[in-house]
Amino acid sequence: MSVELDVFVGNTTIMDKEVYQLWLNGYTVNDAVKVRIEGGVMEECEASAEVLLSDTMDQYRTFQMCERLLHHPAKLANQLLFQFHPQANLANQLLFQIPPDRQAMLIERYYAFDDSFVREVLGKKLSKGTKKDLDDVSTKTGITLKSCRRQFDNFKRVFKVVEELKGPLVENIRQHFLLPDQLARDYAAIVFFANNRFETGKKKLHYLTFQDFAFCAGQLINNWTLGAVDNIMDDMDVDLDKEFLQELKDLKILITDKDLLDQHKSLVCTALRGKTNVFNEMEANFKNLSRGLVNIAAKLINAKDVRDFFIDLVEKFIEPCRSDKWTSIDVNLYLTHYTNSAHILDTFKHHAVWTRYMGVIKSCILRMYHD
């Protein structure tokens, strides 16, 4: 005796948020039922385990049927964007009648990811090889393999779609995947990191959260890409502005020219004297720190060094400061004056590049300067 077939179809598709989350988390039906029983839904609704099992299976089936649509929330946006159906697949599909707020919830949750997971793959190539290693990530993070795969596939799918698109990255993601603003920004960071293959996995970088990197990615996208300078729709947001990187080499003069370096130092020291508790350490370390930052700038033209951008920031600047017990106020003060003083130097001509460079460096360092 067994139930051979058991379906429930509503004119409006009924979806339980809790079960959806369990499904997204990669629970099997039986595990999900267990979680639900523990959650007390049975007492609440006078249901039996049997009912719960039937409901869970049914919901899981619904989600599986919807998954196909969730992969392309706006598959057609590209072709029909400016014709009569600007909205997307989940919205103009006919199979499921889902209220718009529900649709938004489905998409948002489907594309949501775990910070611990994304830290593992951030900056890695979104390739088959990486996907194969997901079981290691799964054991390490405690996130089910199924959920890891979904998150990874999401990253890859978004990456593939926006990789070749012109225009602002965040906006592209938002339109094609109908994601809320914050989530779209996070995805932009993931895509940006994956595209430039920034190294994030080194031990020294472990203390940084995904949100730290996402913030930095936002800074880089907004200031260092081609799209950042001239707001022309044709520009791409995923690659760094090559011309700018080239120009960064000119900054080297700040450390190669001995006079300039001394002058810079004395200007910064004068400005900071008495305003900080770590003045002596700062004064002693000035040349080292300056060399570190300018060298990073000069090397960015090499793709390999771009990858090491964050590790370099940590090694060349953050670690020395931290060992001297600078507070973030000290760092802020230092970087402000360090940036501004350069403009006063008479022989230094590259003000625009310097501003563009230091603006990002400063906010990145400040964001990354914590325990």
Added chain:
Amino acid sequence: MPGKLKAKIVAGRHLPIMDRASDLTDAFVEVKFGNTTFKTDVYPKSLNPQWNSEWFKFEVDDEDLQDEPLQITVLDHDTYSANDAIGKVYIDIDPLLCSEAATVISGWLPIYDTIHGIRGEINVLVKVDLFNDLNRFRQSSCGVKFFCTTSIPRCYRAVMVHGFVEELVVNEDPEYQWIDRIRTPRASNEARQRLIFLMSGELQRKIGLKVLEMGGNAVVGYLQCFDLEGESGLVVRAIGTACTLEKISSTLPATATHPSNSSPSKDMKEPGFGEEAPGVPLSSGPPTPLRAQTFSSFSPSKSYSRQSSSSDTELSLTPKTGMGSGGSAGKEAGPLKALLRQQTQSALEQREYPFFPLTAFPPGFLLHVGGVVSARSVKLLDRIHNPDEPETRDAWWEEIRQEIKSHAKALGCQAVVGYSESTSICEEVCILSASGTAAILSSRFMQDGPLDTEHRFEEVVSPGCGFCHIPYDELNIPFPAQLTYCYCCRRYKVPDVLFTTIDLPTEANVTGKGCLIQARLCRTKKKAQGEGNATVISNLLPFLEYELHTQLMNKLKLRGMNALFGLRIQISIGETMLLGLASATGVYLTALPSPGGIQIAGKTPSDITYEQHISNMQKKINDTIAKNKELYEINPPEVVEEIIGSPIPEPRQRSRLFRSQSESSDEVSELDLSHGKKDAFVLEIDDTDAVEDIHALLTDFPTPAGFYSCNTEIMPGIQNWTSAIQMFTSVRVFRLNASLTSQGLNKIFSDLCENLLKSLYFKLRSMVPCCLCHLNFTVAIPEDELIQVAVTAVAMSFDKEQLLENGKQSGEKTLIKAITENDEQLQFNLELNAETPSPNPLSSPKGLSEVGSHLSARALSVDYSSFADRCSSWIEQLKLKAHTIRRGSVKTTSSMEKASPLPEGRSRSLRSNRSYSGSSVAVVKMTPLSFIPGAKIIKYLGIINMFFIRETTSLREEGGVSGFLHTFIAEVFAMVRAHVAALGGNAVVSYSMKECVFMENPNKNQAQCLINVSGDAVIFVRESELESTSVQTQSATTHTSNGAEGT
């Protein structure tokens, strides 16, 4: 050549990838109607082609317009090999043929393939130019409106109800033709889909012709069914009620209070008739002992000597041909209402069948209800030799209808309402069933002038209880029953229990709330072939029916209720078992006496433990009854017995009775001498059946808090529905182990239904407080050890707070509303007289001749070929109990909305913003009910009647049987919604899934499913918007409505 059909193919989207190399598709479209085909250009390399074709024009007969669907095929062009079909769209253009329905079909329709399901969508425009055809001998019936709704549609007024229309067409099933061996499953499925489309078109046209002949312009309660008889063929049959409807327009309501005098009838003007009318108080003479009579025409019914025996009429096995028109009223009815009845009856008998598939009526139409009448017959199927002359099937149904008619007559009724027909087929054995409610319909509509006022007065006296008053003669009751005086008006006799197949009349006085009551039964039977099998089945049927009845009665009493509405008994046959499922909505009618409890009696009270066991059980039952009474708020005002009261309340007092009150009078104690004893329902526990019964009784789980359930349109006691509705279909198939006893089977079947209900409650928990309305269960035995249960229903939320706060107030308000409504619909007219001058001079002679030919056909076709055993049908028996309680009546009239007139521009604006401006798909509501809470239906766009087949050869890959069926049902919903939206509608009302045949072969990784759905496409607007329309521009409001209805 009276019609020009025009179609334009605009665009496609979401097409599947047909060319693996380019990941694209080179799509083009074939548009076919009848034998004419047009093609669009190929739109190369796109999944979203923009054809923007010219208008394809088909010049066709209107007969073809009615029969044929427009067939749109999307194909992928292939230079080197044959073009691959992507899928098809069938468009029923019938809604376009009626001036009052839709004018254009425009929108995105899913492209459907029977193997792959939905494969993208296509945007089409379809229009029809119809030329007027004045030819009297035409074969078409364009313009007749069809409604699935089993009541008068909300924005119409019935000018005339003409009566019963039925038709059936037969054909060979393509699935069983020799060619099926060599063609692909897809070709076979498509042939079948197309054939059924054609057959239902033809059927509708033929019914339409009958309606025109009768002088009507619409069919209400149109019920179309398929019988897949396998080898022997395919039958499509339909029944309905022919009516003349009039759209309620803005100018009408002012004049609507006047009854129409359109059909003055000679008969009615007979002198002295008025004095004999039922306004005269009924037998206040000395009490007469009731005569218990049990007619039985076949042997098994002798075992019916237990308490709730079913009674049978004096029908012989084969109905006599003369019965239909011959029987005069006076012969079997007592003298009391003879004259009245003679009037209506003779008029009603002029027509072949005084049947009305309607389940809800305008106030005052339904006078008295006798009880449920049903008939079943077991037939052996044989091949349909000549599709053009479906005589055998016709004759079968005729027999059944005759039987129903005579049952109704035995109950003293001239008409049958809530009438429906169904079949169950297993191999070559077929059970035909029909059931309905015997009733007396208002005769006052046939009179005009001064008489009318008096009758209306009578009507006002007892709108809440009148229908409960017995129609049959007290001295000549066809079955044992105990009668009491009505607890509302105290003037007429009522039975102690009332079973009906109709909806609860809106004006009925009900105490408390109702609930779904089901009797479930599973019986094993021996495997047999042919005639032997038919004999076995027909021998089992009466027992099955009897037990279902006992179960229903017990469960009703267990809930402390006294009436059943919407009773539907379904019997399905399988190779080794019979399934019976009776569903109904139990209520406590204030007019009827309170039901007695259930008493358990042991046969051998020697053992102490045994007695204890019995008393435990008794206690349990008593507790359950008490609990149920509380749950359903059945708390009639306490009993006050007085010795003397005025025998008949004064008119003024009576009008107060109309409201709720609990003052008591009681001429009853004096008159009801026959009910001295409190007669409880006794179950003897020694009886193994009884043990089972008790078991069944106690295994029903109460509905969880916040939920109510019923299988009727509305739930008494709930009025303030919110706009949140959720229609759903749930299907379960259960595999049984071999070798189970009947008892074990019973339990399994009962649990299956209970668990399904529990699952539904759990699923819909977020809608609490809510009521599951129109819970429609269908059972089937698709294979030997499988039981399939399918449920379609709608969950509707209601506002509890409001219910408590202004329950009383709203009650009064609806009361007033009901009165005004009553006035307005007084002109509802029943055309009982065949001699009524009809607009079409041809109609009556033609009608008569048709009757004649039918009769002769029937006489000839006493079929020897097929085995026909007639199982007994029984008239629902009325159990008895005495009580001298005076019940206060709580008025529960549902807030039935009258559609208010609305400018035409509104619908146009609705349509215009539908197709292109919206970014997302417009929400289309679906409901099995005839209304949408909180909204007004402003336009009926036509009937939706769709038939789909889905087949797969990769069952596992599609998620197994559940995944397959889940997808298919979702696809069917999607297609219904899309077609409704294309008609310009935003909802389907009276939706039903009439067929869901599921077959699987897991070993071959295959499955097939057939689904037939129907309903009425409508445009509705929210009542809140209606109020605001005066201020805002129309398009703006409709737009917000579309956006906001995200429920």
